[in-house]
Amino acid sequence: MLPPKRFPFPLQLGTDLCQISRIYRILASDKESRFLRRILTKHERLAIPAVLKSADASATPSEIFKDDDFQALKKRNPLLWKKASFLAGRFAAKEATFKAHPTRNLTWHDITIARKQSAQLKDIEERKKAKEQEEKPKKQDEEQKELEAKEAEPTASTPNGSGPPIAIVRGIHEGIPGQEVLLSISHDGDYATAVCLAFEAEGEGYPSRKLPEQRKESKKCDSPRDTEAEKEKKSAKAAEAAMEAEVSCEEFEEFKAWRAWKARAKE
Numbered sequence: 605m606l607p608p609k610r611f612p613f614p615l616q617l618g619t620d621l622c623q624i625s626r627i628y629r630i631l632a633s634d635k636e637s638r639f640l641r642r643i644l645t646k647h648e649r650l651a652i653p654a655v656l657k658s659a660d661a662s663a664t665p666s667e668i669f670k671d672d673d674f675q676a677l678k679k680r681n682p683l684l685w686k687k688a689s690f691l692a693g694r695f696a697a698k699e700a701t702f703k704a705h706p707t708r709n710l711t712w713h714d715i716t717i718a719r720k721q722s723a724q725l726k727d728i729e730e731r732k733k734a735k736e737q738e739e740k741p742k743k744q745d746e747e748q749k750e751l752e753a754k755e756a757e758p759t760a761s762t763p764n765g766s767g768p769p770i771a772i773v774r775g776i777h778e779g780i781p782g783q784e785v786l787l788s789i790s791h792d793g794d795y796a797t798a799v800c801l802a803f804e805a806e807g808e809g810y811p812s813r814k815l816p817e818q819r820k821e822s823k824k825c826d827s828p829r830d831t832e833a834e835k836e837k838k839s840a841k842a843a844e845a846a847m848e849a850e851v852s853c854e855e856f857e858e859f860k861a862w863r864a865w866k867a868r869a870k871e
Contacts, residue, residue: 614804618703622696622796625674628688631659632681643695643712651718652690659687674794692796693789701771701785704802714774717787719767771800 630639640649659681678685698715708714769787785802840863 616704616706616802616804618700618705618800618802620696620699620703620798622692622699622798624685624688624692624791624794624796625672625677627692627695628674628677628685631684631688631691640691643691643698645713645716648694648716648718652687656683656687656690659683689791689796693791693798696796696798697769697771697787697789697800700787700798700800701773701802704785704800705773707804708773708776710773716772716782717769718772720770720784773802 630636644652660683694717697717698712701715702710769789771785771787772782773785775782783803785800787801788799790797
């Protein structure tokens with residue numbers, strides 16, 4: 605039985621499931637700040653919708669118990685539950701992105717989840733670079749204040765907008781731009797789920813997608829150059845093959861005898 609053909613496109617899939625109540629309990633504890641710094645980049649933290657940033661665990665009316673179901677947790681602090689749902693989606697999206705890049709050793713901060721329609725993160729980066737190039741300290745201070753105000757300002761292009769989510773994966777080397785990959789994030793009951801469709805690039809640092817026979821052919825092409833003697837031998841064989849196809853058997857035998865005599869004469 606012949607082996608199946610390899611999938612023909614350089615694509616990878618990843619999926620993940622995250623329990624919202626688990627994130628809710630983290631946010632309701634003293635571990636919230638550490639958790640956010642661990643899984644989100646600075647710009648992702650700034651892009652959290654303002655209404656969710658105001659969610660306060662202290663507003664939870666009573667103690668949280670381990671056996672509380674998600675409906676009970678949702679009723680205790682609806683705003684905190686919304687924040688937990690949002691972050692659970694981000695958590696699942698990053699985990700799915702990890703799985704869609706099995707050959708990369710990615711970290712949480714190598715992946716940025718954003719909205720495709722959003723130019724906010726790019727705009728912030730460009731303005732920061734422009735600020736660093738300025739020479740006058742006074743002008744730098746003014747731009748820094750303006751930049752901070754822009755970053756803190758909630759806009760329609762934050763992840764709470766209407767555009768589809770994407771993940772931007774850090775380039776494999778410094779100087780290589782990040783790669784945009786596609787995401788789908790969904791919530792149902794106590795769970796957030798995400799699917800990532802990634803592009804598996806080729807080149808330095810990436811695994812080869814060539815088939816075994818293609819790799820053998822490449823290896824032949826990459827072998828050291830033939831010596832002059834080997835080239836002459838190959839040329840003679842090619843000439844003999846061409847002659848055999850064009851002349852009669854008798855004439856070809858005469859030609860071979862002449863070639864043999866010529867070779868002995870050289871010696």
